[in-house]
Amino acid sequence: MLSAGVDRILRPVHRWIWRDSDRRVRKLLCFAEVETGGGRDILRAAEITRDPLLRRLYLAHAIDELHHGDLFRKRGADMLRSSRTSSAPGARAESPASGHGLDDLRIQDEPDETLLAFLHLSEKAAAGRFAIYRDVVRDDLPTQAIFEEILRDEVFHMNYTFTQLARLSPDSHRKLLWRARLRRLWKQYLRLATAIADTFGTILLTIQYFILIPPFAWLAKRAARREQAGWTTLPPDKRDSLKRQY
């Protein structure tokens, strides 16, 4: 709910992001990775659950997600071919933005109820976001058609996850959904905190690199110049050598 609201407020930002074809390609390829990864996670859930009905539903859901991944990948590749944008080689997923999968959970350790609650919320959030994307790519009919198709599937995913959650936990499914919401919020906070810490770490290490490293770099380069290419003869092994990490 919260993220949907934020997404609505950020609609102009989304419009700006999707306007540029380079960014559009990167987004599509990123979604391809996320959908495929999510599909594999849900497949794992299908392999683990003891509930036959859930196995069938998870499998159908996983097939959808894998198909969505293919759709995004093909569209991204098509756009790449036609526009020859700079994001071509090595373009990889940026961040797992839409969060379809169960990548925050250890699937084998979680009961079906928890997975369903988490999936339901993920699908709902993704549907809200994809609806916005569908609207902001009106100038690009093939991409819009992909979002249309995916949104149709999302309805099925949202419905079955909620129905099955209510079937498995008739008395506590609302509580489970709230717990999943809080867990998602906590995970989002952790992701944000990690990203901030990562940025700080990078800045501090870069500063250290230019302040502390130069003399050692000079020594290392001097040593490298003395090294001869080719074979290096190895001394005989010592019996106690397995104790050393160095």
Add this chain to the structure above:
Amino acid sequence: MKILGISAHYHDSAAALVCDGMPVCAVQEERLSRRKNDAAFPIGAIEWCLDHAGLSPDDLDAVVFYERSMLKFERILTCVLRGFPRSWRSFPQAMKNSLGEKLWVRGVIESHLGIPKNRVLFTAHHQAHAATAFLTAPTRRAAIITADGVGEWATLTVGHGERTDRKTAITLMREIRFPHSLGMLYSTFTAYLGFAVNEGEYKVMGLAAYGQPTQVDLVRRLIRRTPDGAFALDMAYFEYHTSAKRSYSSRFVDLFGPPRNPYEPIDLNTTEGRRHADCAASVQAVLEETLVDIARELHRETGLPDLCLGGGVALNGVANARILSESGFERVFVPSAPGDAGCALGAALYADRVYFGQQERNVPDHPFWGPSVDSNELLRAATEDGQDLEQLDDAALIERTADELFAGAVVGWMEGACEFGPRALGHRSILAAPHSSQTRDRINRDIKYREEFRPFAPVVPIEAADRYFELPPGGARLARFMSAVFRVRPEWRTRLASITHVDGSARVQVLEREMAPRLSALLEAYGRRSGIPVLLNTSFNVAGEPIVCSALEGYSTFRRCGIDMLVAAPVVVTKRGHSRVKSLKEQALA
């Protein structure tokens, strides 16, 4: 003694358990976590190994890690220093990457397993490769070559090993050190050709068959031979030693042209597609000639008839076949898991035989060390889903499967313990008739979802191998774990179209009955129907996923791709005729 070997943190982590000198089990983490090339600390694999053997961590006499993490860190730091100031972007990344879990392996193992620090041991990376190759091979004395991207500092080592009843010795005589690396050279071309490094190298090998080595002279500018018989790379063409972002430099691009867009399919009918194939053929040719030269020199030096090959480069079947034919060695042994995953087993065996000096024992000569398939799981799931299933005795199952294969069905085949290593060698395989190129196209399109240019491998009984394939002396042995590429005899190529690569070769698996009796019986039964006891054998997975391990993973793969029949003896599940034309989603919901 009970010794656990671990490989982790780079790619394809694994655990292996050796008890009283014999391997008990070994499994890659990816098979359990279902994340391809999972590099995480293999806690799932460790837990499975201990459970399988009925041990607790306290029962372990030693836990051996497959490389010296501090020495590796020294190499990373030194390379950053040498690359100053160009390495300013990679420095923070390298430090964050190393200073987390990777540098503190002893503590990580101690905290996960709760064992005292003094029970945690470390082999050198290439020592572990050498041990995997030598101590699992049926030979008493052999020369050893290990080659991969990089371990701590070494990228290629040569040496020899000797096993007597009283003592085992593995002596690595000399090494080539980072950044000069055959593995990195090949991986750089893998990245340049738009494939994922550490995963797409075999695609380069497959693509090479479509090209001509017209750019060999250009590749030789990148790699020069040194007077002592080794090689050195011209680092002006590379960036992997200073950058984590790109492995080739602008100069490399000036020399070979623009890199391939990974999202664009390779079209071999275009000039660009042919250029990529020629590029692959050229680096393949240079790799082969360098390895053959080094092997030939080692043969002259040691005078030994046997060679054990280890390291990721030993997965290059075309190069392995040339080494066998041209280096002078009579027999070449490549383990089923020559890459980093195999180091878990090698490290444990090295500690047992060399460090603790335990008595030599012959290691069983098969690759099946992983979790076993439970057909009851399949029976339960297929029954609950209302699938067409049968339970057959062994003879009926073989005949039924052979009938289906002969009728053109594609069969998912699971039996026993899963393979340790990247190849499906008959326990987690997709099998099909090898006669028509349409079968190959169908499996690529509907089942594996992979590139058209990639070939499929055949499996053939050892008694019939020579009839269909041009095997040199020692070839059958090298093909035991699908470690070499040999030529299909010209007269059989049209009748073995789905497994014959464009250059007339095939990465054949030569099967001895004792290794996989049921598959062997199936080959015989199929031979009685078709006149040719050869089957297409490809790994039981779809693109981007690890090979299936459990029956349910096989079942879910079966249900969402074009496999017609799934076998986990004694259970056989068949897709109904009408469901074969239904969409995958409809089938799943049916």
